[in-house]
Amino acid sequence: MNLARNVSTADFQRLDAAHHLHPFTDTRQLNAEKSRVMSKAHGVWLWDTDGNRYLDGMAGLWCTQIGHGRREVADAVHAQMMELEYSNTFFKTTHPPAARLSEVVAEVTPDGLNHVFFTNSGSEANDTVFRMVRYYWQLQDKPAKQIIIGRKYGYHGSTVAASALGGMDGMHKQAGMVPGVHHITPPHWFDFGGDMSREDFGVWAAKELERAIDELGEENVAAFIAEPIMGAGGVLIPPDSYWPEISRICSEREILLVVDEVICGFGRTGKWFGSDTYGLKPDLMPIAKGLSSGYLPIGGVMVADRVADVLIDKGGEFYHGYTYSGHPAACAAALENLRIMREERVVEHCAEEAAPYLQEKWRSFADHPLVGEARMVGLFGALELVPAKPGRTERFDPVGAVGTIARDFSFANGLIMRAVRDALVISPPLVITREEIDQLAKLVEKTLDDTL
Numbered sequence: 210m211n212l213a214r215n216v217s218t219a220d221f222q223r224l225d226a227a228h229h230l231h232p233f234t235d236t237r238q239l240n241a242e243k244s245r246v247m248s249k250a251h252g253v254w255l256w257d258t259d260g261n262r263y264l265d266g267m268a269g270l271w272c273t274q275i276g277h278g279r280r281e282v283a284d285a286v287h288a289q290m291m292e293l294e295y296s297n298t299f300f301k302t303t304h305p306p307a308a309r310l311s312e313v314v315a316e317v318t319p320d321g322l323n324h325v326f327f328t329n330s331g332s333e334a335n336d337t338v339f340r341m342v343r344y345y346w347q348l349q350d351k352p353a354k355q356i357i358i359g360r361k362y363g364y365h366g367s368t369v370a371a372s373a374l375g376g377m378d379g380m381h382k383q384a385g386m387v388p389g390v391h392h393i394t395p396p397h398w399f400d401f402g403g404d405m406s407r408e409d410f411g412v413w414a415a416k417e418l419e420r421a422i423d424e425l426g427e428e429n430v431a432a433f434i435a436e437p438i439m440g441a442g443g444v445l446i447p448p449d450s451y452w453p454e455i456s457r458i459c460s461e462r463e464i465l466l467v468v469d470e471v472i473c474g475f476g477r478t479g480k481w482f483g484s485d486t487y488g489l490k491p492d493l494m495p496i497a498k499g500l501s502s503g504y505l506p507i508g509g510v511m512v513a514d515r516v517a518d519v520l521i522d523k524g525g526e527f528y529h530g531y532t533y534s535g536h537p538a539a540c541a542a543a544l545e546n547l548r549i550m551r552e553e554r555v556v557e558h559c560a561e562e563a564a565p566y567l568q569e570k571w572r573s574f575a576d577h578p579l580v581g582e583a584r585m586v587g588l589f590g591a592l593e594l595v596p597a598k599p600g601r602t603e604r605f606d607p608v609g610a611v612g613t614i615a616r617d618f619s620f621a622n623g624l625i626m627r628a629v630r631d632a633l634v635i636s637p638p639l640v641i642t643r644e645e646i647d648q649l650a651k652l653v654e655k656t657l658d659d660t661l
């Protein structure tokens with residue numbers, strides 16, 4: 210069924226304004242400006258109901274690794290639905306796609322992560338983490354270990370526990386905080402580095418974790434949660450010195466390391482996982498997004514053998530789960546997505562072809578008068594917009610105003626980028642070609658010039 214047929218864009222906008230409350234949206238403002246109505250997608254391109262074409266510089270919401278419109282995924286989901294559209298994974302039951310997918314994710318994730326708890330989203334994965342780490346420490350006869358340390362600007366989702374683990378003040382102010390979560394400074398040199406060199410700051414920011422553990426008491430701290438590169442916080446790439454120091458602290462202190470790979474996972478940083486890029490050994494690893502390239506909602510928590518052994522041997526029943534944990538159709542979509550990624554060497558294409566080519570162009574944007582920093586790892590980058598160069602101390606007033614203007618110019622130019630404060634962020638499908646990167650770079654250049 211083509212929902213767009215015989216109905217005008219204005220009709221959809223009217224329905225939307227009358228009934229639809231959008232995520233992360235000022236509805237009054239949206240209703241004044243009207244929604245864009247997207248109706249079709251293929252490869253790295255999206256079309257709206259008026260026929261305008263956009264280059265999807267955000268891979269949907271950091272998820273469409275294999276690009277849009279792959280018929281094989283639709284066929285796999287269709288076949289699964291005709292065979293078994295739903296069966297739960299509770300009560301001593303499984304089904305072929307969930308069992309197969311659990312093996313495949315164990316194969317592609319870093320060594321030692323051989324168990325998965327399926328969820329429908331990254332938020333649910335992080336709510337699962339919240340409950341699982343506390344349960345783990347109870348089983349280890351350390352029930353006081355309850356506090357989870359996260360980071361300011363971190364994003365781990367919108368459900369109650371996930372939003373608390375994240376470090377987005379606005380979210381905490383609107384709905385309150387869950388007790389037992391503590392936030393430390395993120396490794397974002399551009400905003401927080403002061404006079405320190407990048408690498409000195411990386412060590413300083415990592416040692417914040419050690420200081421927090423000392424302050425809170427190691428006997429009370431359950432885990433540290435972090436994204437390898439912070440995504441929704443503005444693609445904040447840590448200095449090289451950061452992760453080795455964090456890894457040292459986590460291995461010397463008795464706390465679990467939770468590496469949130471919801472964005473970084475499945476090739477975004479040029480390796481299968483951000484943990485591979487930074488040499489991390491997660492105890493728990495939330496995944497979602499690129500797991501199915503967004504074709505259907507699915508997420509999960511990868512659990513390291515050393516943690517799974519405790520949960521399985523000592524745990525009994527874990528009172529936790531979702532009706533759609535391991536939904537057959539979602540598992541089928543994920544399985545086909547991962548087959549495509551492996552057989553078509555999508556991660557290798559990102560690492561060897563697309564990322565080096567885009568990164569070279571990206572670096573050249575640092576010469577633009579509006580750009581204070583141009584950063585990118587894999588196909589995951591940001592341009593920090595500043596009012597004056599050189600220097601990192603000046604900011605637009607109010608913060609975010611220029612980012613939003615630039616984002617709107619980008620859209621008008623036919624490129625979807627996102628603004629986080631005054632950073633323009635980019636995360637295109639991993640299958641993007643050189644020719645498409647040339648087009649993307651031209652649109653970024655035009656957007657910067659329009660904003661100036």
Ligand code: PLP
Pocket residue numbers: 329330331332333335364365366367436440441469470471472497498508
């Ligand atoms: N974790 C990270 C790092 C994310 O970026 C996101 C979403 O952007 C989430 C968790 C939440 O995932 P979801 O929106 O699927 O609930």
